Amino acid sequence: MNDDVKAEIVTIMRDNPLAMDMAMDANPVDLVKRAISSLAKKWIDNFIRKAIPVSDEVADKTLEAVDRGILASARKDSLVINLQWTDAMLQKRDAIIAENVAYIRSIPEQYFTEIEGMVYRAMSRGGDRKKLADELEAGFGKRHGITRRRAERIARDQVRKATSALANARQRAAGIKRGIWQHSGGSNKPRKKHVHAHGQEFDLEVGLPIGDKGQYVLPGEEPECGCTWKPVLPF
């Protein structure tokens, strides 16, 4: 996406002799505006088309991983766990996919908002055409890194969150009602309340009242939370 957008926008800048006379002629701005809006449409459509199959696959793989974990610990305790799909799990899966799709869509949307800002800021400053094209080229290079890191952060956080949500639904379907909070210790900025929650028992349906506004949260539910839980076996 970034390569495509960069090639098109930088080419307009380099090839259009009017592009530097912004103040006198509105046409170059229109040209860039049209190019950005058709690129945005093309790439947002591309992302949306791929978002559902990708999210489907991630949800299924996450569930497989969750089931493998649950089966392994059940075997260890000589338990038989029923791995049927329940309505609650199907709902959870749909909710996870919908959230993923929204996040995937936000990646090109945010990218194009920033690109627009960057290009218009550069154009309104005006100046030497070659310098401006070079400056934009460098700007696109930086954007690539920022967008990639954002996408990676979203992917990591969504997989982690989906794993917690599906494990929770699976355990409840298997008759497990309570868990013991395990603080991960993995983050370099741990939430105090989560550190404090370590070892506390909670209802798997609601969690503990340790949200930022005192609301109930489950381990792994808040952004970048790596906390997990030990299921309390009712047997």
Ligand SMILES: [Zn+2]
């Ligand atoms: Zn946490």
